[in-house]
Amino acid sequence: MVGLADSDQKTAPLVLLVSPKGKRYLLRLQPGAHWSTNLGRIAHDDMLRKPAGGIVHTHLGTPFLLLEPTLADLITMISRRTQIIFPKDAAHILFQLSVQPGSRVIEAGSGSGGMTTALAWFVRPTGQVFSYEVNEQHQEQARQNIVKVGLEPYVTFHQRDIQDGFLETGVDALFFDVRSPWRYLGAAKEALRPGGRLAILLPTTNQVGAVLRCLYEMSFADLRVEELLLRRYKPVPDRLRPEDQMIAHSGYMVFARNMIEDTSDWLPVQVRRYLSRRQLATQQAAQRGEVYSDENDDPILQEPLPESDG
Numbered sequence: 001m002v003g004l005a006d007s008d009q010k011t012a013p014l015v016l017l018v019s020p021k022g023k024r025y026l027l028r029l030q031p032g033a034h035w036s037t038n039l040g041r042i043a044h045d046d047m048l049r050k051p052a053g054g055i056v057h058t059h060l061g062t063p064f065l066l067l068e069p070t071l072a073d074l075i076t077m078i079s080r081r082t083q084i085i086f087p088k089d090a091a092h093i094l095f096q097l098s099v100q101p102g103s104r105v106i107e108a109g110s111g112s113g114g115m116t117t118a119l120a121w122f123v124r125p126t127g128q129v130f131s132y133e134v135n136e137q138h139q140e141q142a143r144q145n146i147v148k149v150g151l152e153p154y155v156t157f158h159q160r161d162i163q164d165g166f167l168e169t170g171v172d173a174l175f176f177d178v179r180s181p182w183r184y185l186g187a188a189k190e191a192l193r194p195g196g197r198l199a200i201l202l203p204t205t206n207q208v209g210a211v212l213r214c215l216y217e218m219s220f221a222d223l224r225v226e227e228l229l230l231r232r233y234k235p236v237p238d239r240l241r242p243e244d245q246m247i248a249h250s251g252y253m254v255f256a257r258n259m260i261e262d263t264s265d266w267l268p269v270q271v272r273r274y275l276s277r278r279q280l281a282t283q284q285a286a287q288r289g290e291v292y293s294d295e296n297d298d299p300i301l302q303e304p305l306p307e308s309d310g
Helices: 044-048 071-076 087-097 114-123 136-148 181-191 205-217 269-287
Strands: 014-018 024-028 034-037 040-043 054-057 063-067 104-108 128-132 155-158 171-176 192-202 220-226 252-258
Touching (some): 024 034, 034 044, 040 044, 087 114, 087 171, 104 181, 114 128, 136 155, 171 181, 181 192
Parallel strands (some): 104 128
Antiparallel strands (some): 034 040
C-alpha cells in the first residue's frame, strides 16, 4: 500500500477525517504535527503512512475514516464570513456554464470563496478564474481558503467595484453572486465573448424579475430560470426513508447566453404581446399629447426594480 506521504501530490496532502458519529474534519498534513480533538490526538505522521481509505485511531482509541476530501467537502467546510453556495447549486451552475480545463471565467462576488473553489477546481490546469470582490475582508477570507486547498495558481483576485467594469474581455463564462446584478449586465456583456455563458444566483423572485427585464432589453438569449431541491435519505436498508430535514430553496439560478445580434424573435410570447400592447398604447397616448403610464397594465416586466446595493 502507498501511504499519503508517498503519493504524487506536490504539496502536503489535504485529508478528511470522519468520526463514527459522522462529524467531519478537514486538515492539511505536515510531518511532525499533531491533530487534537476531545476524542483524542493523532500524529500527522501516522496519517501520512496510511493510504486514503484507511482508518486511523486517536491515542484514546477512537477510530476515524481517513479520506480524500471531495469538492463538496471543500466548499462546505471552508472558513466563512458570508453565506456559501450549496454544492447542489454550484454543480448545476458549473454544468450550465460548461466550465472545463482551459476555461476563462469571471466570478462577480468572491464571498468566502466557495464558488471560487469550485470554478478553480474545474478550470485547472490551463484555465483561470478572475474573482471580483469589493469587500477587502471577504476577499482576504476567500484568498486564504483558496490557498488552503491549493488552488491559488488558478485564481486571480481583483478587489474592485464591478460598477467600474471588468478588466478581462472575451471570457467564456461569467457568474454573478451579488445583490443587484442587473446593474452590471452592460459590463458583463463587454467581458463575455460572443455566445459566452452567464449565470446569476439570486435569493428572491423580485430580483429575478429585475434581471429578466434587463436581459431581454440587452439581447441576451436562451434564458432559463431554475431551482433545485435536494432530499437526502437515511441509508438504512430495511427502513429507507427521507431525512427529517432537506435542503429546499437556496436560490434561483438564471442562465443566459451573450448574443451580438438582435434577439427579439426569441422573446417569450407573453413578453412580446405585452411589449406590443405597450408600444401601441404609448403611440396612442402621444397622439393625444399625453404620456403613457403602464401602472394598470399586465404585471409582466413592470415591477419597479429593487432598491440599489448598500
